[in-house]
Amino acid sequence: MNFDKIVKTAKKEYKSLYKSENPLILIGSATCGRSAGAALVKSVIQDELEKNNANAEIIEVGCIGLCYAEPIITIFKQGKPGIFYGNVTKKTAKEIIRSYIVEDDPLPEYALGTIGEGKIEGIPLFFDTEVLKPQVRRILRNCGIIDPKNINHYIANDGYSGFMDAIEMAPEEVIEKIKESGLRGRGGAGFPTWMKWQFCRDSGGETRYLICNADEGDPGAFMNRSLLESDPHSVLEGILIAGYVIGAKKAYIYCRAEYPLALDHLKHAIKQMREYGFLGENICGSGFNFDIEIKEGAGAFVCGEETALIASVEGKRGTPRTRPPFPTTSGLFGKPTVINNVETLASVALIMQKNPDKFAEFGTDSSKGTKTFSLVGEIERPGLIEVPLGTTLREVIFDIGGGIPGGKKFKAVQIGGPSGGCLPENFLDTPIDYDSMTMAGAIMGSGGLVIMDESTCMVEVSRYFLEFSQRESCGKCVPCRLGAKQMLDVLTDITEGKGKPEDVQLLKDLSEGIKMGSLCGLGQNTPNPVLTTLKYFENEYNAHINDDFCPALACKEFIAYRILTEECNGCRLCFKSCPVDAISGEKKQPHVIDQEKCIKCGTCIELCSGKYDAMECIPKIEMDEGK
Amino acid sequence: MEDKLNEILSSYGGEKSELIPILQDIQSNYGYLPEDIIIELSNFLKMPESEIYGVATFYSQFRFTPVGKKHIMVCTGTACHVQGAPQIVAGIERHLGIKEGEVTIDLEYSLESVGCLGCCALAPCAMVNDEVESHISLKNIKRLFKRKKIKKK
Numbered sequence: 015m016n017f018d019k020i021v022k023t024a025k026k027e028y029k030s031l032y033k034s035e036n037p038l039i040l041i042g043s044a045t046c047g048r049s050a051g052a053a054l055v056k057s058v059i060q061d062e063l064e065k066n067n068a069n070a071e072i073i074e075v076g077c078i079g080l081c082y083a084e085p086i087i088t089i090f091k092q093g094k095p096g097i098f099y100g101n102v103t104k105k106t107a108k109e110i111i112r113s114y115i116v117e118d119d120p121l122p123e124y125a126l127g128t129i130g131e132g133k134i135e136g137i138p139l140f141f142d143t144e145v146l147k148p149q150v151r152r153i154l155r156n157c158g159i160i161d162p163k164n165i166n167h168y169i170a171n172d173g174y175s176g177f178m179d180a181i182e183m184a185p186e187e188v189i190e191k192i193k194e195s196g197l198r199g200r201g202g203a204g205f206p207t208w209m210k211w212q213f214c215r216d217s218g219g220e221t222r223y224l225i226c227n228a229d230e231g232d233p234g235a236f237m238n239r240s241l242l243e244s245d246p247h248s249v250l251e252g253i254l255i256a257g258y259v260i261g262a263k264k265a266y267i268y269c270r271a272e273y274p275l276a277l278d279h280l281k282h283a284i285k286q287m288r289e290y291g292f293l294g295e296n297i298c299g300s301g302f303n304f305d306i307e308i309k310e311g312a313g314a315f316v317c318g319e320e321t322a323l324i325a326s327v328e329g330k331r332g333t334p335r336t337r338p339p340f341p342t343t344s345g346l347f348g349k350p351t352v353i354n355n356v357e358t359l360a361s362v363a364l365i366m367q368k369n370p371d372k373f374a375e376f377g378t379d380s381s382k383g384t385k386t387f388s389l390v391g392e393i394e395r396p397g398l399i400e401v402p403l404g405t406t407l408r409e410v411i412f413d414i415g416g417g418i419p420g421g422k423k424f425k426a427v428q429i430g431g432p433s434g435g436c437l438p439e440n441f442l443d444t445p446i447d448y449d450s451m452t453m454a455g456a457i458m459g460s461g462g463l464v465i466m467d468e469s470t471c472m473v474e475v476s477r478y479f480l481e482f483s484q485r486e487s488c489g490k491c492v493p494c495r496l497g498a499k500q501m502l503d504v505l506t507d508i509t510e511g512k513g514k515p516e517d518v519q520l521l522k523d524l525s526e527g528i529k530m531g532s533l534c535g536l537g538q539n540t541p542n543p544v545l546t547t548l549k550y551f552e553n554e555y556n557a558h559i560n561d562d563f564c565p566a567l568a569c570k571e572f573i574a575y576r577i578l579t580e581e582c583n584g585c586r587l588c589f590k591s592c593p594v595d596a597i598s599g600e601k602k603q604p605h606v607i608d609q610e611k612c613i614k615c616g617t618c619i620e621l622c623s624g625k626y627d628a629m630e631c632i633p634k635i636e637m638d639e640g641k
Numbered sequence: 642m643e644d645k646l647n648e649i650l651s652s653y654g655g656e657k658s659e660l661i662p663i664l665q666d667i668q669s670n671y672g673y674l675p676e677d678i679i680i681e682l683s684n685f686l687k688m689p690e691s692e693i694y695g696v697a698t699f700y701s702q703f704r705f706t707p708v709g710k711k712h713i714m715v716c717t718g719t720a721c722h723v724q725g726a727p728q729i730v731a732g733i734e735r736h737l738g739i740k741e742g743e744v745t746i747d748l749e750y751s752l753e754s755v756g757c758l759g760c761c762a763l764a765p766c767a768m769v770n771d772e773v774e775s776h777i778s779l780k781n782i783k784r785l786f787k788r789k790k791i792k793k794k
Contacts, residue, residue: 045760049773081762233718236759271665271702272758274771312661312700315756329658331699347658388761390720396762428719462761464719478722482756488699593735615735616728617779 028170040088044077050084062111076244078158079398095128157244168247176366194370196382201355204448213342228269231315232431235462238356242276246283252359315486334534376402381447391465430459433539435546471568477505479543494537497528511571513559574637581628588618709751718757
């Protein structure tokens with residue numbers, strides 16, 4: 015096959031989409047778009063086009079990252095820039111089709127921004143908006159723009175050119191390029207990618223394997239899912255390059271079963287690669303033989319750890335083993351194996367498509383390039399972002415994310431998943447890079463940023479992480495299996511009002527033991543959320559233990575709901591919704607809550623809030639004093 | 642029942658490393674891992690049943706009892722947690738009259754809490770069969786999981 019010819023055809027196909035007389039409509043249909051109603055929007059658009067006898071090409075694309083504005087559609091009309099519309103509903107979809115497609119009025123009030131050459135009155139440039147201006151889209155360059163199920167779209171945007179260049183070079187030359195780029199593993203630990211590859215090459219032997227780790231078990235992180243759903247070929251190209259460099263004939267993608275759409279797109283993309291001759295024997299006449307197989311994860315957090323992941327691919331219980339030997343020496347089926355994260359491999363493809371300098375133009379001295387983050391929790395604009403490494407937490411949370419909703423105060427940002435830590439306000443100006451995060455007591459992790467406001471109790475959050483880690487402990491080593499359970503019990507006691515003054519020291523001692531004695535990263539990092547919250551929020555622990563008070567008014571044991579007699583109009587909303595019949599009162603008369611019966615499920619206050627605001631949550635001690 | 646199993650096994654070579662994909666295939670066909678099927682599988686892979694159970698029980702994906710027609714998996718990832726997932730789980734439990742891990746008597750719904758579904762930007766969320774429902778609140782539980790009225794005496 016002739017790559018130049020493929021590129022020519024692909025570019026022609028891709029360009030014709032935008033040159034056609036028919037408008038082009040892109041619908042964001044990644045998991046976030048779908049759950050927000052992309053399918054409904056699509057069918058409304060189709061109906062409306064038919065009704066108006068209008069033609070348009072409709073393409074399902076991935077996620078552009080503005081998950082908070084899903085469903086998002088983008089409309090391109092001949093000779094005009096594309097317009098992004100956010101929060102599209104059944105009603106606005108109809109209006110947009112009628113008004114813009116049929117009558118040529120672009121409805122600026124619904125638009126998020128324009129993309130491409132030209133300007134439309136009243137609509138900002140998409141990449142100049144608050145959310146996107148501080149971002150640098152490299153890894154996510156195709157996401158939400160191309161059809162993830164069409165390999166030609168990827169090829170038309172320089173796809174597979176990096177691989178074509180790589181196979182013209184000796185593997186050592188490719189390693190040199192990756193070394194120049196300064197790429198560090200995006201899975202969390204930040205080990206230099208070139209070095210891992212070199213170790214594997216140096217370990218000799220005929221058979222070697224590559225594993226792409228797409229397990230992404232960190233709660234709060236979805237960068238890999240988004241990338242695999244929106245631009246799977248960028249990861250697959252990276253796998254080809256890495257496979258060629260380390261001398262592997264086979265690669266496995268270990269992807270979690272909880273990501274059905276990502277799996278579907280991957281399977282589809284691999285089929286296309288095969289059709290185009292990017293997999294199989296003698297790829298592109300280079301003599302390189304290579305194949306990719308998908309292994310579905312089966313729900314075990316510990317399988318993100320390299321040796322546990324290998325055991326799982328071999329069909330065993332996913333328990334880690336001691337290292338050395340490291341997987342690069344003895345990995346899958348005892349052969350040298352490289353395990354790279356999804357984003358690392360996408361970065362490899364990018365470096366080879368552009369060049370190492372272009373990759374390294376952003377970032378800090380020790381952390382090069384850009385990094386994707388999932389920005390979630392109590393934040394105005396949650397979504398997927400990509401920024402240069404070294405961007406501060408404040409820029410990410412307040413400039414891009416728009417700060418905390420509901421006028422509440424920022425309390426902490428959780429970075430690095432259950433293995434990371436919670437950083438308070440005075441760390442907001444810390445740059446996000448591998449070393450600064452470690453110094454602050456958190457870790458970069460894979461890039462999940464969970465924002466917490468003043469209504470989040472830090473003791474309860476620590477308890478949550480401990481519950482997670484001890485449930486996910488594989489049970490092989492004692493410090494992790496029993497130690498984490500002990501810590502969880504202590505934390506549960508504190509949140510339930512049974513905390514003792516000596517508990518804080520006990521938690522610190524247990525943490526030290528678990529850190530020192532555990533076999534793998536899961537165990538060693540289990541105490542991290544507790545240690546950081548103890549360091550930065552010890553007052554909250556003390557308030558629970560000594561004062562029977564939860565400062566965030568989150569722990570059930572320490573709160574009470576009360577109806578404000580002067581505000582309550584007796585609408586009966588709360589009365590009807592209470593699952594335990596704890597609310598009583600006559601129609602149109604103020605109601606009361608029976609504190610003995612109340613289970614504090616929160617249903618009544620959720621219904622009343624914003625409507626009548628006749629209910630408040632107060633510390634239980636105040637209620638007791640009031641009696 | 643046998644035919645379905647044979648069809649599944651025919652696409653595998655009988656290697657031990659295929660155990661997890663085979664179990665996943667069985668579960669997606671039967672809805673869970675039935676005991677008699679595990680016995681058959683143990684013959685096919687020439688592997689003791691205990692070893693198969695050892696692997697199957699390790700991973701949270703595998704179930705040994707059938708699920709409801711609509712299997713609800715409430716996400717308890719960090720973003721969902723800080724935005725009220727525990728209250729949502731409790732709310733659904735009350736609404737359906739079952740505890741987490743159980744199935745309703747009419748076999749209509751089953752409820753499970755799972756780790757992160759990766760839909761954090763639209764938290765709190767849940768997966769119902771293969772579809773993600775986002776922005777779940779105590780207010781919309783009843784609408785999302787409609788039930789036939791149980792007649793009260």
